[in-house]
Amino acid sequence: MSIAAGVDVGSLSTKAVIIKSNKIIGFAIIKSGPKPVESANKVMEQLLNQTGIVQNDIKRAVGTGYGREKITFIDNAISEISCHAKGAQFFVSSARTIIDIGGQDCKVIKLDQDGNIIKFITNDKCASGTGRFLDVMAQVMNIDVSELGKLSQKSTKPISFASICTVWAQADVIKHINSRRPAEDICAGINAAMANRVSMMTNAIKVEKDICMTGGVAKNQGVVKALSSILGCKIKRIKKADPQLIGAIGAALFAQEKI
């Protein structure tokens, strides 16, 4: 009955997952602090408290994300790319392309038929194409970022954005709000702009089916739908876990493999 743990220190949130015999027995998500080691310790502490498991019960732990090598309670560190690929395949075994849109970066990972990574492309140069873009736009719209997806479902005429730059797009959103364009159309436009930006990366890597999404933005149905439309095929949803946890789940799976 060996327990494995995975911890993923992201730019905005830190996640921890505990698995036992391929089943998730607990998880925790906290807001990341400035020091990754402290965030990792904190989320692990919270998870252990939650589940009543103690550190010594954990046979092996893997860390991923920013500052992963410095995490004290792990056995080894593995990149987010490998962990997201691992975690995604756990839920969608047919996955050949994984699109991970996190708080501050975006990755597209391509796998071969055996699930090995053959190519990946990342963007962390600017906010557009990352969760940050949506956060900023949601703020301008004065709604919670989780509303962006829901609201956009009602849109019949999505707004077209002139610019994908987060800074300029804000001015555009304000302009549309002042012109009393329906909120759902603005939200749909925001999601479409985001998907367009991501599509540059998917086009560069030439995605293959099945495609699935991980990371917080995968919870935004508007972006998922817009991206599906651009890619010309359905994106398989990860239903059995929060997409934000996929990195940590992958890390835990790597840990489990070595037990």
Next chain:
Amino acid sequence: MRPELKEYNLDWLFASTFSVAKNLGKSSPDELEYVYKYIPYVRPLLKPVLETGKPALTFLDLFGDYYTDIVNAKENGKKVVMTTFCFDPCIFYAVENLLPVTLEIGTALTSLAWKRGSTDFMDYCTEIGFSETGCSSQRGAMGAYLAGLGAQIDLVALNMGGVCDTNANAYNFAAQYLDVPYYGLDYPSELTSDEAREYHHKDYRNLVRFIEEHTNCQFDIDRLRDVLEEKRKQDDLMNEIEDMQRLVPNPVPGIYHIMIYAARYTYSGKKKFTKMLEEMVEIVRENVKKGLSGLRNGVEKNRSFLVYIDNYSYGVALYEWFEKKGISHLGNILSRTFAETAPYTTGIPGTAYRIDTTNFDTMIDTLADINARMPMTRTIRGSYDAPNMWLDDTLSLAKIYGADSCIYLGTPGCRNTWSNIKLLARDLESFGYPTFIAYGDSFDSRVETWETSEMRFEEFYKIRGLL
């Protein structure tokens, strides 16, 4: 790339648009307004152009022909050579089965006349491996051609080596990507020495051999002579306009500049360009006779010299703004020819070119000289403060045209000018020219929207008390 962009080829869109648009000369003002309602994105370019009268119709006719020929090239047994704006295309017109397509004009036209500009095509270039930071002027149209949304390209020939890496590199990339033959003229950093001149001539002869090899065509000497003599006429007409521009008020309508250089880079040596210039000269002469300004509202408050290029990212918004403010546009780096007959060329040997159609050799040398004195190939090839380079040229031209201020507009991809614009601006200021550096992208409004650029222009002109 959005699926709707793949429905029509880019050059086909230009061919149809311009070929149809030239018939608007027959419309009444009401009919024209009615048409404008249906073309909200082409209107910002078309309206001010049509207001120039006859030259507009020739301009549209010229571009209609240019792009129609490219679209029908294969069918008509012609090859298409991809080239750059600083490469005088008249050499290509001297070959019967060859047509040039100039990328930057295509990018500018797409940026001027299409809803989202050419940004989809620019992004496509990045998707296929081209550097995202490369100059946007090539990337727009290049994306279309590389995506197969334009005429088939048979060869690539240009002349920016040594002058503009990002340009030459873009064409090199296109040639590799399409797997077609490539020839790039290379320029040393000096202009006027005999050595440099010899280098230009030898390099150009290699280019001629390259063209012959890849078109299976020998140059027709009479045809080449005709083309060069036509160019001589064009130079004379452009020189006359440049000369009249010195008057106060400036009688040349600002929009003439973009019409002239857009046509020059695509249709040099062809009769319709001569016709357009003749029509323009007639109008400017009339303005001179009546002492009129080329500005629509007739009141010239400021004369601005653009030290580099214009802005094409939102209709001809820059020109319209100049018109609104009463700012006379004195042309930019793209407007100059450096023929020895131009009013601004000096008597210093080697700085200008002379057209000599005596024999094939003299004509090839002439073409080599012309290409080495095209706007960028001349002005930004050597140190900015060397004789006949950017500072020297800018100061001379600003003085000749009586400029009150200098404006720099370019693209973030321009390593060359961004590596010395601060130096130039400093020197211009010390010579008494208020100088403004814009940080936008002339072809890509995503970098800085026109609203923001306009705001910054207002600020500059206001604070420096120029209006």
Next chain:
Amino acid sequence: MNNVFLEAATNLENASIKKWKEKGGKIVGYTCSFLPVEIFYAADILPIRLRGIDAHSMEISDSYYGPFVCSFPKAVIQLAGSGKYDFLDGVVISNGCDTLRRMNDCWRKMGEDIKGTLPSWFYYLDVPHKPDGHAFDWYVNQLKKLIKAIEQQFDVHISDDKLKKAINTQNAVRRIIWELEKLRRETPLKITGSEAYSAIIAGTLMPVDEYKKHLIEFVSEIRSRITDFAIDKKKVFLGGSICDDFELVSLIEASDAVVVGENVCFGIRNEKDRVDENENPIKALSMKYLSASVCPRMMGWYKDRAAMIIDRVRKIKADGVILQNIRFCDLHGTENGLLERDFDKNNIPSLRIEREYGPLTETGRLKMRVDAFIEQLKSAGINPQ
């Protein structure tokens, strides 16, 4: 790690340079691998490659260079403006690329503002973008002009004999570097990429006789090593923009990898990469230095370069290639895009990364990518054929 090489690679005014100056020797800095160092050695002048390491800020160079330009020449200007290059008796700027050639303009302007930062001799070498025909003749002529200018400035005479002697010495060094390159390919691997790399860079930063001596000792020491440290490490080939900040190599190797070869503008390409000793010296130097095989500035020669790089990768049996470019380097940035495509066609895994030159402030971002790439190589177990 060899201390002499490490010291040279990490210090702008390293011990050898100080010693040379104390002896009253002249030092000239140069920007680009298209400059034949033999010419300076023939004049008994120490040529050193200009670098931008240790430029932690850019406020001086931002006054001259605009934004949107490569950080390498900016870093050089920053250091020069901070007085760090005051020990130079001269500088030769060549037109490696637009941004680099504008260092001529910016440095001179800075010299007007900050007294003492412009070396007493400041020369521009005009290198063609082609290797043959009239371009070759032009380059030969440029070298002749350079020689005359050095003779005039430094009151020396550069004879053919002196050139031949310098060529001879440099070729000897190249032969030893080739030995080093061969050692890098052996298994078990005996030398890390950062060791090899610092040794190669050091060759552009110290007097050749001293360098040769240390290099011979170094190669001999490596040969005698008994190691097995590299058994699990993945072998990586590095390509792209100028890369004398060898911490990048160290960063890659920290991800359980070893850099076994590079295609950057340092070192040598292959066994034949040397100056012809039977030919007229200036012509021979031109034939070696004006090569299309090194740099994307030589436009129209991509296919040859790609073929050469793929051949090297295969011979070295690298597991994968990392292609780096400095942000705003369009030449390498684009060529890396073409290379990536061709590597894919040849089943060679590759990773493209973009970076800023200088103190590696974005190590986390780079490390994540490199880690992921090495993990990818490990899980695939691919060996290019």
